[in-house]
Amino acid sequence: MYNTFISMTFKTISIDCSGMSKEGLHLAMKELLGFPEFYGMNWDAMYDCLSSMRLRGSGLSEITLTADEMLIIECKSLQEAEFDVGIFMEIIEAVNARELDAGNKSLILLNLIQ
Numbered sequence: 436m437y438n439t440f441i442s443m444t445f446k447t448i449s450i451d452c453s454g455m456s457k458e459g460l461h462l463a464m465k466e467l468l469g470f471p472e473f474y475g476m477n478w479d480a481m482y483d484c485l486s487s488m489r490l491r492g493s494g495l496s497e498i499t500l501t502a503d504e505m506l507i508i509e510c511k512s513l514q515e516a517e518f519d520v521g522i523f524m525e526i527i528e529a530v531n532a533r534e535l536d537a538g539n540k541s542l543i544l545l546n547l548i549q
Contacts, residue, residue: 443540445507446498453512460518468506469497478522485530488542502539511548
């Protein structure tokens with residue numbers, strides 16, 4: 436199955452991952468996406484907050500997306516990150532899989548920048 440992006444609009448955040456720790460990533464995501472004060476700063480909490488971005492009024496992210504919007508996360512120097520990049524990518528993949536399984540378009544696009 437192919438996912439079309441032609442009619443979509445995008446919201447973009449940028450993160451410089453060079454030397455970034457797991458805690459640094461969680462803090463950046465919390466700040467850039469408006470995760471709540473009680474955000475757990477762990478992978479499960481990140482999945483929950485990202486998965487809720489199309490649920491208006493969830494309170495898990497200040498950014499909400501319609502069915503025709505997608506979040507682009509620009510990750511600069513991801514290969515230089517000090518957190519587990521594989522887990523981060525698995526979370527993005529799981530969020531998108533959940534959307535696709537529900538018949539929606541993908542929610543997140545990673546843009547990897549050197």
